[in-house]
Amino acid sequence: MRPDVIxxxxxxxxxxxxxxxxxxxxxxxxxxxxxxxxLAYSGVITLLFxxxxxxxxxxxxxxxxxxGLLIVVAGWLLSCLFGALxxxxxxxxxxxxxxxxxxxxxxxxTGSSILTEIESLPHGLLLWRASTHWIGGLGILIFVLxxxxxxxxxxxxxxxxxxxxxxxxxxxxxxxxxxRILLYVYGGLTLAETIAxxxxxxxxxxxxxxxxxTIATGGFSPRxxxxxxxxxxxxxxxxxxxxxxxxxxxxxxxxxxxxxRGPFWKSVVFRYYVTAILIGVVVVTIALGGQADNAWIxxxxxxxxxxxxxxxxxxxxxxxSSVWPPLAQIMLMFFALQCACAxxxxxxxxxxxxxLFGKGIxxxxxxxxxxxxxxxxRVDGKAVDDQALAAAMLYIGLYATIVIxxxxxxxxxxxxxxxxxxxxxATTGNVGPGLGTVGSFENFAGVPGPGKWxxxxxxxxxxxxxxxxxxxxxxxxxxxxxxxARQEFQRVVLASRR
Amino acid sequence: xxxxxxxxxxxxxLALMLSLxxxxxxxxxxxxxxxxxxxxxxxxxxxNAGKTMIEALEREDSAVLLLMLGRRQEGRSILASADxxxxxxxxxxxxxxxxLGEDAFIEAIRTDYxxxxxxxxxxxxxxxxxxxxxxxxxxxxxxxxDAKASVNALVALNDQMMFETASAMRQGADRAVMPGIVxxxxxxxxxxxxxxxxxxxxxxxxxRITDGVKGFLHEHKDFDVRVEARDELSELADSIRxxxxxxxxxxxxxxxxx
Numbered sequence: 001m002r003p004d005v006i007x008x009x010x011x012x013x014x015x016x017x018x019x020x021x022x023x024x025x026x027x028x029x030x031x032x033x034x035x036x037x038x039l040a041y042s043g044v045i046t047l048l049f050x051x052x053x054x055x056x057x058x059x060x061x062x063x064x065x066x067x068g069l070l071i072v073v074a075g076w077l078l079s080c081l082f083g084a085l086x087x088x089x090x091x092x093x094x095x096x097x098x099x100x101x102x103x104x105x106x107x108x109x110t111g112s113s114i115l116t117e118i119e120s121l122p123h124g125l126l127l128w129r130a131s132t133h134w135i136g137g138l139g140i141l142i143f144v145l146x147x148x149x150x151x152x153x154x155x156x157x158x159x160x161x162x163x164x165x166x167x168x169x170x171x172x173x174x175x176x177x178x179x180r181i182l183l184y185v186y187g188g189l190t191l192a193e194t195i196a197x198x199x200x201x202x203x204x205x206x207x208x209x210x211x212x213x214t215i216a217t218g219g220f221s222p223r224x225x226x227x228x229x230x231x232x233x234x235x236x237x238x239x240x241x242x243x244x245x246x247x248x249x250x251x252x253x254x255x256x257x258x259x260x261r262g263p264f265w266k267s268v269v270f271r272y273y274v275t276a277i278l279i280g281v282v283v284v285t286i287a288l289g290g291q292a293d294n295a296w297i298x299x300x301x302x303x304x305x306x307x308x309x310x311x312x313x314x315x316x317x318x319x320x321s322s323v324w325p326p327l328a329q330i331m332l333m334f335f336a337l338q339c340a341c342a343x344x345x346x347x348x349x350x351x352x353x354x355x356l357f358g359k360g361i362x363x364x365x366x367x368x369x370x371x372x373x374x375x376x377x378r379v380d381g382k383a384v385d386d387q388a389l390a391a392a393m394l395y396i397g398l399y400a401t402i403v404i405x406x407x408x409x410x411x412x413x414x415x416x417x418x419x420x421x422x423x424x425x426a427t428t429g430n431v432g433p434g435l436g437t438v439g440s441f442e443n444f445a446g447v448p449g450p451g452k453w454x455x456x457x458x459x460x461x462x463x464x465x466x467x468x469x470x471x472x473x474x475x476x477x478x479x480x481x482x483x484x485a486r487q488e489f490q491r492v493v494l495a496s497r498r
Numbered sequence: 499x500x501x502x503x504x505x506x507x508x509x510x511x512l513a514l515m516l517s518l519x520x521x522x523x524x525x526x527x528x529x530x531x532x533x534x535x536x537x538x539x540x541x542x543x544x545x546n547a548g549k550t551m552i553e554a555l556e557r558e559d560s561a562v563l564l565l566m567l568g569r570r571q572e573g574r575s576i577l578a579s580a581d582x583x584x585x586x587x588x589x590x591x592x593x594x595x596x597x598l599g600e601d602a603f604i605e606a607i608r609t610d611y612x613x614x615x616x617x618x619x620x621x622x623x624x625x626x627x628x629x630x631x632x633x634x635x636x637x638x639x640x641x642x643x644d645a646k647a648s649v650n651a652l653v654a655l656n657d658q659m660m661f662e663t664a665s666a667m668r669q670g671a672d673r674a675v676m677p678g679i680v681x682x683x684x685x686x687x688x689x690x691x692x693x694x695x696x697x698x699x700x701x702x703x704x705x706r707i708t709d710g711v712k713g714f715l716h717e718h719k720d721f722d723v724r725v726e727a728r729d730e731l732s733e734l735a736d737s738i739r740x741x742x743x744x745x746x747x748x749x750x751x752x753x754x755x756x
Contacts, residue, residue, distance in 0.1 A: 004698055007691070037522055041677060044518060045684055048511045052688070055499060055507050056695040058726045088680065091672050 001067050008057040009071045010078055013140055014050030017082055018043045020131045024086070028124025035124035038089030046082045066477065073464060073472040079140050080104045080460075086128050093117075097449045104456040106132025107140065108463035109345060111219020111315035111432030112423075112455070114445045118224050123205060126222045130209035136463070137216025137345040138186050142179055178251070184258075185250045186345075190215045193242040200234040214242045217345045219315025219432035225441065228318040233301065236318055240308050247273065247312035247340025268380055269341050272358075273351040276338070280307040280331050287328040303328070306440075311335035313347040315432020315440075322439030329435055333422060336431045337403075347430025347462050349399050355379060356392040398466055403428055406458045413451045423447070427455045428462040501700065501730045508692045512685055519681030526674035533667045540596040541656040541663065547594070548653035550587030551607070552646060554580045558618065559642050565622040566629055577618060584611065591652060597659050600652070607648040614641040703731045707738060714742055 021043030028035040063071070080103045087099035094102065098114045105112045106129055115121070121129070190211045197207035206222055213220045223229035227239055245253065248270060255261040264270045281304045288299035302319040309316045310332050321332055339348025356379065363377050377384045406424035411417060415437070422434030423444070433440040444452065461469050471477060499507075557580035564573035588611070592604045617638050627633050703725045713719035721742045725732035 004695065037525070038673075041518060041522055045515060045680070048515060049684070049688070052508070052511055052691065053695070055504055056699050056727075058728070085680065089673065089676055091669055091676065 001064070001070065002060070004053065004057045005060045005063060006067055006070050006074065007053040008060070009063070010075050011050040011053040013075045013079055014046050014082060015054075016050075017079055017135070018045075018047030018050055020135060021046060021086060021128060024124045024128040024131060027127045028122055031123040033122030033124055035086070035090060035122035035128075038086050039124050039128060042082070042085035042089060045085065049082070069468065069471055070477065073468050075140055076107065076460065076464060079135075080107050080456075083107055083132050086125060090121075090125055093445070097452050098445075101444065101452045101456055102129070103132060104459050105427075105432075106218070106220060107136035108430050108459040109133050109137050109216045109218040109313070109347065110427055110430040110459045110462075111213065112427055112438070112444050112459075113220065114443060114452070116443060116445050118222060121222075126209060127205075129220050130212040130218075130222070133216040133218030133220055134190070134212040137212075137218060138182055142182060181254045182250050185254050186215060189242060189245060193238065196238045196242075197235065200238055201232065202230065202235055210239065211242070213316070214239055214314060215246050215345065217243065217246050217312050217314045217340070217347070217430075219309075221316060226317040227305070228441075236301065236305055239316060240305055243308050243312045243314045243316070244274075244277070246314070247344050247346045249341045249343030251343055252341075266380070269352050269355050272355050273341055276351070276354075277307060277311050277335075280311060280335055283331050284324075284328045287325045287331070306332060307335060310431055311338070311340065312344075313339040313429055313431045315426070317433060317440030320439060320441040321433075322435050322442065333425055333435070336422075336425045336429050336434075337399075339429050339431070347428075349396055349429070352379075353392045353396060356384065356389055357396060359384075360389050360393065395466065399428065402458060402461055402466070406454055409454050410447070410451050413448045413454075415447065415451065423455060424458055428458040430459060430462050499727075499729060504699075504729065505696070508696075512688055512692070515684055515688065516681050519677040522677045523674045526670050526677075530667050530670040530674065533663055533670065536596075536663065540594060541660040543594050544591050544596070544600075544656040545653050545660070547587040547590035548649050548656070551584050551591070551649045552653075554584035554587060555611075555614075555642060555646050555649065558584070558614075559639075562618050562622065562634070562638055562642075565618075566627065566631075566634060568623055568628060570623050573622075581615070597655060600655060603648070603652040603655055607645065607652060610641070610645040610648045614638075614645045617641050699727055700731065703727075703735070707731070707735055710735075711738060 021039050025036050025039035025043055028039055080100065083106065084096075084099040084103035087094040087102055088096060093115060101112075101114050104110070111133070118126075193211040193214055194204075194207045197210060198204055202210070209220070209222050210227075212218070219226075221227065221229075227236060230236075248264065249267075252264060252267055252270060256264050281300070284303035284307050285296075285299045288303050289296050305316070305318045306321050308314075313336075321329065324332075337349055338351060338354055340346035340351055342350045342352045356377075359377050359379065363375050366375050367373070377389060403421070403424050406428065407417070407421035410420035410423060415423070419434060419436035419438050422436060423438040424434075426432055426434040426438070433442070436442075437446055438444055444455065447455065557576055561573045561576035561580060564576065588604075588607065591607070595601050595604060622628060703723075706723045707725075710719075710721045710723040714721050721739050723735050723739075725735045
């Protein structure tokens with residue numbers, strides 16, 4: 001592996017982050033708030049670090065898969081690290097651990113926060129917080145690939161690694177075209193939601209930050225009480241619609257809405273996604289309807305919002321679900337585990353794997369009845385091989401292992417079981433709020449320091465679909481990375497001795 | 499990019515990072531020093547004025563008691579000097595309104611003090627008020643307590659503001675330190691990265707070119723050194739390659755001539 005080439009590509013990511021930081025600093029300047037210097041200095045440092053490798057390292061259009069993997073994973077980690085700089089410089093509630101937590105939560109579109117008083121943050125910092133969602137929502141590298149000029153084979157390698165394997169199915173176009181489609185759908189949805197929110201009475205700044213958070217299925221709100229602060233059914237309606245759309249495969253959205261290639265309903269995953277959410281809304285509404293002081297209309301309103309919010313891994317809130325009946329909470333946790341479709345900005349196990357899981361079980365049942373029959377497993381008319389099915393099952397198993405281990409570790413650190421497990425489910429699925437002390441109207445400030453590091457680990461595992469981060473921890477990858485540098489060093493040392 | 503520019507850019511970036519951090523730290527420290535100045539000139543002045551007013555009020559209260567005991571001269575003299583002291587303190591406080599809503603506190607002091615003063619300005623001796631403790635507790639003491647409470651509220655407001663300013667100063671100090679810490683860490687990482695790039699893209703090509711030339715001279719090997727970057731080193735490698743090619747041609751021609 002070539003560390004200098006890897007640094008050059010990561011540099012591109014940092015340049016983009018630096019540009020967003022400077023944009024936030026400009027907004028800070030516009031609002032005459034106190035975050036100008038923290039944002040501007042962070043932007044300059046990030047830009048300088050990003051640009052420097054480009055000065056030395058010539059462009060390399062070809063990279064290996066291992067280099068690509070390292071660029072993607074290290075790109076995410078360094079984005080989170082540099083993204084924490086504005087928080088570190090701002091100070092107040094942001095210790096290094098808290099700044100790292102907020103940054104990772106932003107980029108992974110989790111939306112969990114350590115902030116107790118969000119509204120006291122300056123506008124520039126709030127915009128940066130929302131921007132981390134928007135950059136991370138599409139996938140940092142895909143965002144860069146969509147914006148920057150063609151990068152040839154290297155771009156294809158990075159694109160393949162960054163895009164979830166499940167997400168590639170609905171794209172029939174080339175890498176370059178696909179990244180363009182993603183950016184158009186992403187940008188289009190963001191613009192449409194901003195206009196819709198302004199039209200229903202939200203101010204422009206809040207509309208932009210909420211749109212960034214909705215389309216990225218993030219969940220950071222500039223208000224302490226999240227969407228509940230507005231107490232407006234119209235605003236909730238707009239946000240629910242865009243949360244639902246953001247949970248659909250972007251390729252499917254593009255082919256249905258722009259290319260008019262047939263209805264959403266043709267996709268079995270979309271059918272499952274919508275049906276599951278509808279059932280969830282009905283169950284949660286019934287569970288809430290039995291509560292005193294909870295009129296049916298409120299039950300539908302808050303039930304639907306919460307189910308869609310968690311079912312798309314967004315994490316906005318209009319009500320405190322920590323005090324809801326157990327049935328409603330169990331339903332919400334199911335959606336926090338499942339989340340929406342692959343190819344969207346959503347996190348979690350994904351509806352696609354649940355469809356495969358269900359079809360796999362059905363196949364086994366049929367196989368038990370007809371042991372000699374060859375029963376193909378099909379999704380949208382396409383045969384799915386056993387390896388893909390096994391990969392999906394393995395992923396679900398690994399995901400469950402991470403959730404259980406994370407929950408147990410948090411319990412060891414002193415969290416109650418409900419908060420520990422719901423917190424881990426919410427962060428691994430990049431959903432945001434859990435239940436108990438980390439509920440929708442609470443925050444993660446009370447989680448002990450080591451607990452915050454565990455949760456940021458689960459956020460990154462969830463966002464990078466587990467394997468990416470695990471591969472980075474393997475010694476063989478580091479050995480391969482060190483080899484050329486070591487060889488080069490030995491060459492120079494030996495030469496100087498001659 | 500040329501070698502000189504590459505090296506220069508490394509040092510420039512390092513200098514820019516450190517100087518910006520230094521400038522920001524100086525700015526934050528300067529802001530903190532202004533905050534200390536404000537703290538002393540604004541809040542402390544009002545707190546001091548408040549203490550003066552309280553002292554004056556207490557002396558007036560004692561003077562009223564003296565008048566009730568029939569000590570006219572002593573009582574009136576103390577009242578006059580205490581009133582003058584109170585008005586002096588009030589003058590300072592009313593001209594030092596620096597906190598949002600402080601004017602309401604000043605107005606409350608004015609109203610309460612006027613009400614209190616109206617009571618003791620009227621004759622006390624040779625009236626039914628002389629020696630009348632009931633009148634004192636029902637009328638005078640209540641008005642005195644109200645005026646004192648208003649002054650105390652002003653002092654508390656300034657105390658609170660002082661605490662908040664001190665907290666902000668602490669934040670400012672933290673902020674002044676943070677760019678320095680980050681700049682030091684960033685400079686260290688940057689220096690490592692810089693030296694790695696210098697080694698990989700400058701020292702290493704020079705070593706390879708030297709090895710290539712030695713290989714040609716001593717072992718008649720082909721000069722096969724490629725430098726990826728488009729800078730003076732790649733030009734040097736190309737020139738040496740051309741030179742060696744020319745030398746070979748010249749040598750072959752020399753051989754043929756012989």
